[in-house]
Amino acid sequence: MSKLPAFAPTVSPESKPFWDGTALGKILLPQCNDCGTVIWYPRTSCPECMSTDVDWFEASGRGTIYSFAIVRRAGGPWRDALPYVLAYVELEEGPRVLTNIVGSVDAGGTPAPPGDVGDTPAPPGELEVGQAVEAVFDDTGEGNALVRFRPS
Secondary structure, three states: OOOOOOOOOOOOOOOHHHHHHHHHOOOOEEEEEEOOOOOOOOOOOOOOOOOOOOEEOOOOEEEEEEEEEOOOOOHHHHHHHOOOEEEEEEEEOEEOOOOEEEOEEEEOOOOOOOOOOOEOOHHHHHOOOOOOEEEEEEOOOOOOOEEEEEEO
């Protein structure tokens, strides 16, 4: 688990398949069966064609950094995690998600297993737009996980 706060999300009926997937270490995304649009944020109708013929599929968990910022000042529980990286990651499937970039090693320097969040912060000086990243899942302790990314 990373040192970033991992508050449990509010789960709506529309987002429940996504959050259920995170508990299994998977990113599940809705896709329109009429026009093929991959939908983000989860909802029951397609924002492109308004179809309600939507199914869920498992995404690859890979993407690239679209944009990022290094957060150096924060309040509350985020203060203890400074500095941390807030980023938009463009998934291979198309959508861009707001997330954190985390490290890929534990405090002892041992690489974290695939899919696990390292407990060290991502090295901000080593990140760049277009860099490949992979999903990791930060357990909330409430039956789901937050999707974060680490350099791949």
